[in-house]
Amino acid sequence: MSRLNRPLTLAALLVVLVNALILGGVALNRRAPPDATLILSERELAPTAANSFYFGNDENSGLTLRLRWAVLPAAVAGQEFSDPWSAGWGPAAWLDRKKLAALGFDVAVKPDERAASRYAERMQAREVLLVLEMNGDAYQSALQQIRSRATQAAATAAADTLDARLVGAAQRLREAARRLERDGTRLYVVDAGLDAAALRGRYPDRARYAIVHGSVQPQLEGRGAARELFGRVADVHCADLSVPVKLRVPLPPQPLRYDDRGHPFQVMVAFGRRLEPWVVAASRTAANDDD
Amino acid sequence: MEPRTRAEAQQQADELQAFARVLARLEHEGVIALSEEQRRQLGDYRERTLGALARGFDVDRDSRGRQLTRGMRVASLLGALAFGASVFFLFHRFWGLLAPAPQAAILVGASLATLALTAWLKAIDATGYFTRLAALVAFACLVLNVTMLGDIFDITPSDKALLVWAAYGLLLAYACDLRLLLVAGLASITAFIAARAGEFGGLYWLDFGERPENFYPAALAMLATPSLVSQARYGGFAQIYRVFGLLALFLPMLVLAHWGESSYLGAAPATVQHLYQALGFVASAAAVWLGLRREWPEVVNTATTFFIVFLYTKFYDWWWDAMPKYLFFLVLGLTALLALVVLRRLRIAVPPGARARPPA
Numbered sequence: 001m002s003r004l005n006r007p008l009t010l011a012a013l014l015v016v017l018v019n020a021l022i023l024g025g026v027a028l029n030r031r032a033p034p035d036a037t038l039i040l041s042e043r044e045l046a047p048t049a050a051n052s053f054y055f056g057n058d059e060n061s062g063l064t065l066r067l068r069w070a071v072l073p074a075a076v077a078g079q080e081f082s083d084p085w086s087a088g089w090g091p092a093a094w095l096d097r098k099k100l101a102a103l104g105f106d107v108a109v110k111p112d113e114r115a116a117s118r119y120a121e122r123m124q125a126r127e128v129l130l131v132l133e134m135n136g137d138a139y140q141s142a143l144q145q146i147r148s149r150a151t152q153a154a155a156t157a158a159a160d161t162l163d164a165r166l167v168g169a170a171q172r173l174r175e176a177a178r179r180l181e182r183d184g185t186r187l188y189v190v191d192a193g194l195d196a197a198a199l200r201g202r203y204p205d206r207a208r209y210a211i212v213h214g215s216v217q218p219q220l221e222g223r224g225a226a227r228e229l230f231g232r233v234a235d236v237h238c239a240d241l242s243v244p245v246k247l248r249v250p251l252p253p254q255p256l257r258y259d260d261r262g263h264p265f266q267v268m269v270a271f272g273r274r275l276e277p278w279v280v281a282a283s284r285t286a287a288n289d290d291d
Numbered sequence: 292m293e294p295r296t297r298a299e300a301q302q303q304a305d306e307l308q309a310f311a312r313v314l315a316r317l318e319h320e321g322v323i324a325l326s327e328e329q330r331r332q333l334g335d336y337r338e339r340t341l342g343a344l345a346r347g348f349d350v351d352r353d354s355r356g357r358q359l360t361r362g363m364r365v366a367s368l369l370g371a372l373a374f375g376a377s378v379f380f381l382f383h384r385f386w387g388l389l390a391p392a393p394q395a396a397i398l399v400g401a402s403l404a405t406l407a408l409t410a411w412l413k414a415i416d417a418t419g420y421f422t423r424l425a426a427l428v429a430f431a432c433l434v435l436n437v438t439m440l441g442d443i444f445d446i447t448p449s450d451k452a453l454l455v456w457a458a459y460g461l462l463l464a465y466a467c468d469l470r471l472l473l474v475a476g477l478a479s480i481t482a483f484i485a486a487r488a489g490e491f492g493g494l495y496w497l498d499f500g501e502r503p504e505n506f507y508p509a510a511l512a513m514l515a516t517p518s519l520v521s522q523a524r525y526g527g528f529a530q531i532y533r534v535f536g537l538l539a540l541f542l543p544m545l546v547l548a549h550w551g552e553s554s555y556l557g558a559a560p561a562t563v564q565h566l567y568q569a570l571g572f573v574a575s576a577a578a579v580w581l582g583l584r585r586e587w588p589e590v591v592n593t594a595t596t597f598f599i600v601f602l603y604t605k606f607y608d609w610w611w612d613a614m615p616k617y618l619f620f621l622v623l624g625l626t627a628l629l630a631l632v633v634l635r636r637l638r639i640a641v642p643p644g645a646r647a648r649p650p651a
Contacts, residue, residue: 125495
């Protein structure tokens, strides 16, 4: 090997080595049996609507589906119940001070305004393991809460039918409950930890619970003396699932839209030994005609 | 002395041309008179040397050649960018029609094929333009290779990809004497070191930008590299290391001077800001001094720019609201004049002995 060609030879070795490591990692992840296998539907898998380039068009023939996940919102004093559809961005009910401490966060925050503000500025997201629950207690609890609030609002509005604000609020909650029941994702992030084996010990049902990599971030909720420390799920990694060409036939024609419910489908997603997901099977299901 | 790089060869060619011009002027002014024989010998020597330099390193023999070279460089860069974009879109256009195994095979194959093309062109292309173009496309192919395998197989994002791109970019940069790939390699290694520093501080690696101090280890490494490992064989590499090192040092300082909340230091944000404002002035002034002493013009220019930016942002904080705008800008102008005077004095004050250091 001449001195002149040494960097290029090393570059070739680097290409081979890197690809061997990546593909070896994929093989290791996908070695049977998988860590978990979930059956998801169009309610839990959405097109990456924000970026049409990455979701099927003339310039991109690939198909990528994004996991839609939610968290059961924390009941923060002085705040209304949050809609779980968007709760992925808000504080999670289970991600309290104790849990944050167990995840290694500094939870010693003084109650005064200045210290709290400084704490909020300094706290950054940290990588953890998250537990995804499919159609379990978290979803049922979210459904129950919103139904109960809708019923309550309807009763309040019925007592004073002249108050348009109350009637409107009752209508909005009824619609939110209906959306959650029919279209809302049933995939909830229900726990976090640092040890995959310990989490699997707590959630042994591999057809309902998957463990994935993600990140959480502490945040202060409420004001003054009612201020509480919660965490939010900042991100679920590997949330974009590439669909292999042979599994795309049962899936709806492109492009899908976020609210496209005319083509219901089911996708079996496996989570491997490195907790990375992949699409195993896909099938078309009967359309829901309750609209 | 035999030149080792194209830059050295071009410098020798330029010196020969300049010598011929000075000689002609001296003869014209009657300072010196050469015999016909001497003039012929000098002319032969110049033509012979320039011919050898042109054959070996494709140097420019005159200003027209230099202009054409610039044009070729621009064309080579634009061509590389266009080819890189073409590879990216070509793969996306057809990847959905292929099973994962062929997808992976094409990605790996494209990386190896473009690298082989680079090696082949390097052996036959004396000008280096086609080799550089191929090297840039090879780098784009490896970036696409790693990112697309991550997408296809839903792999957890990792900062190790940055290390791979950095290593590949640097290997190609040194193999093909390509400054643009050195920049790409340094940007990747800076991001990798900052990500690791962030992880050490408890951050998720993708959030490394949230704490600007994460860039300091990379800045120090880049500044030290040309002094520890000679870059003399590679034209402009040492300058790029120093400029990038200074950017990685001063940009975070500038951010921290105005956004103390993002610091690792536990002090109050205002204290952190004052500290970094002072550090910014001291560090940029010290860098100007060092640049003048070591004859590193790129260091002097970068550090002077940052010194003025630090100064102007301070002026803005102090006087923008308090002064009429004409007075504010007058003060800025006077400050620039003062900087010119100080730099001129510094230039005169630097002892000539300090300027005679060998280039790194």
